[in-house]
Amino acid sequence: MHNNPKEPLIHMTRRGALPWYRAWGIRLLAIAAALLVCALITTITTGLNPLAVYATMFSGAFGTARRTWILGQDVAILLCISLALTPAFRMHFWNLGGEGQILMGALATASCMILFGETLPGPLLILASIVTALAAGAVWALIPALCKAKWNTNETLFTLMMNYVATQLVAYFVIVWEVPKGSGKIGIINQSTEAGWLPVLAGNRYLLNILVVAFLTVAMYVYLTYSKHGYEISVVGESEATARYVGIKVPKTIIRTLLLSGAICGLTGFLLVAGTNHTLTTTLAGGQGFTAVMVAWLAKFNPLHMVISSFLLVFLSRGAGEISTIYGLNQSYGDILTGIILFFIIGSEFFISYRLHFRRPHRKDAAQGSAPEQKSAPEQTGTQEQGGKSEKGEVTADV
Numbered sequence: 001m002h003n004n005p006k007e008p009l010i011h012m013t014r015r016g017a018l019p020w021y022r023a024w025g026i027r028l029l030a031i032a033a034a035l036l037v038c039a040l041i042t043t044i045t046t047g048l049n050p051l052a053v054y055a056t057m058f059s060g061a062f063g064t065a066r067r068t069w070i071l072g073q074d075v076a077i078l079l080c081i082s083l084a085l086t087p088a089f090r091m092h093f094w095n096l097g098g099e100g101q102i103l104m105g106a107l108a109t110a111s112c113m114i115l116f117g118e119t120l121p122g123p124l125l126i127l128a129s130i131v132t133a134l135a136a137g138a139v140w141a142l143i144p145a146l147c148k149a150k151w152n153t154n155e156t157l158f159t160l161m162m163n164y165v166a167t168q169l170v171a172y173f174v175i176v177w178e179v180p181k182g183s184g185k186i187g188i189i190n191q192s193t194e195a196g197w198l199p200v201l202a203g204n205r206y207l208l209n210i211l212v213v214a215f216l217t218v219a220m221y222v223y224l225t226y227s228k229h230g231y232e233i234s235v236v237g238e239s240e241a242t243a244r245y246v247g248i249k250v251p252k253t254i255i256r257t258l259l260l261s262g263a264i265c266g267l268t269g270f271l272l273v274a275g276t277n278h279t280l281t282t283t284l285a286g287g288q289g290f291t292a293v294m295v296a297w298l299a300k301f302n303p304l305h306m307v308i309s310s311f312l313l314v315f316l317s318r319g320a321g322e323i324s325t326i327y328g329l330n331q332s333y334g335d336i337l338t339g340i341i342l343f344f345i346i347g348s349e350f351f352i353s354y355r356l357h358f359r360r361p362h363r364k365d366a367a368q369g370s371a372p373e374q375k376s377a378p379e380q381t382g383t384q385e386q387g388g389k390s391e392k393g394e395v396t397a398d399v
Helices: 019-046 049-062 065-090 100-114 122-151 154-178 208-224 230-240 240-245 250-277 288-298 303-327 330-352
Strands: 009-015 354-358 395-396
Touching: 019 049, 019 330, 019 354, 049 065, 049 100, 049 154, 065 100, 065 208, 065 250, 065 288, 065 303, 100 122, 100 154, 100 250, 100 288, 122 154, 122 250, 208 230, 208 250, 230 240, 230 250, 240 250, 288 303, 288 330, 303 330, 330 354
Parallel strands: none
Antiparallel strands: 009 354, 009 395
């Protein structure tokens, strides 16, 4: 008597690389499904018209010219942080220290503006602020990179702890430079002279930041896709043993990549202090160093796709705030809708990477009263092994 195992209800196989238009088609379907679910929840819990709620979200982002520019600024800053983290993530160096590296770049910029605002001419002061901001962010990322390259320390915990050190350093200097004394804040730096402030282009103070980040996005895409360094980053991320075998110096690659990552975070701090905020606080980055991790992951570490994911997260955030204001709901309600949409978007990545196959009912030959003809050994290879590989080399799992 043969003990034939019961065929699983669902087979799960890993897909090959989908064309970009099919992948984004799945994501758009997920967004549409999320909007339907949010509409249902809105109707049941609040009695509001979901179409009016969505119109309010759109108005919160694009209702006025000023809101549109602020949206563009917020997208640019989030995108800049995501670009900074991407080289490290591609190398499987989990840099969670974006917040601290941004704060160090901001602290360096504020230091130059406060200490040399009355002695250096404007262009030279801006140049000095850029250089010190890049250096400060790079050094803050270099510390965990050296420890990782030399002693193989845990970069996730190391970079995370560096955030708290940077926050306390900024808090210390805020007290040193506070105006007036006892206020606990610096205030607008060089408000009367605007020394060290970035110039305003076309009458808009956000435009320069947006243009800088747009250029950086294209440059990062070219660097990661077509340069030798970008290739080395990918190889180290796939396998350090393979990288060493082909002659890539892994410690050197780690250090070089983290210097780049930290420098771009430092640039973000410079853009925030010299470009828009003109002040220094411990909450300057606003938690975007962690949000950028989601942006980079959703875009599969592709700098061009990060433009879309950055826009989506900022749009949802601003729209949620507008809903709370217009309809008198607390901020949590807008966050719930945002969370549902993000849940569907993140969940769609499963269907981009995997394919589900459902069990089909077996048809027996009633006339012969016999079981279906048994497949030959070559045909059975890779199809009846649970959790094995299919004939096309796809990894399979049974549910």
